[in-house]
Amino acid sequence: MASYFLDENTKDGAREVHADGCCRLPDFYHRIYLGEYSSVQQALRKAVLLHDRVYACSDCCSEKAVPQSPGPVLQAS
Ligand SMILES: [Zn+2]
Numbered sequence: 001m002a003s004y005f006l007d008e009n010t011k012d013g014a015r016e017v018h019a020d021g022c023c024r025l026p027d028f029y030h031r032i033y034l035g036e037y038s039s040v041q042q043a044l045r046k047a048v049l050l051h052d053r054v055y056a057c058s059d060c061c062s063e064k065a066v067p068q069s070p071g072p073v074l075q076a077s
Contacts, residue, residue, distance in 0.1 A: 005018050005033055006054065013052075017034070040061040044056060
């Protein structure tokens with residue numbers, strides 16, 4: 001299990017999801033705690049409830065069954 005965070009900064013209409021410890025994790029005031037998840041997919045499902053378009057950070061989440069960059073953008077339907 002790892003802690004996941006949603007970046008509050010929007011890039012091209014989408015927000016990035018990071019695992020705890022990522023070097024690109026924004027500072028405390030610009031991230032939203034998503035919770036503890038065993039995979040980034042679960043974190044993305046939570047994140048998409050908070051923002052319409054989210055994607056997994058290619059630095060910290062890439063080797064966990066997520067296709068390489070550009071990361072998949074998960075869109076709320
Ligand atoms: Zn990251």
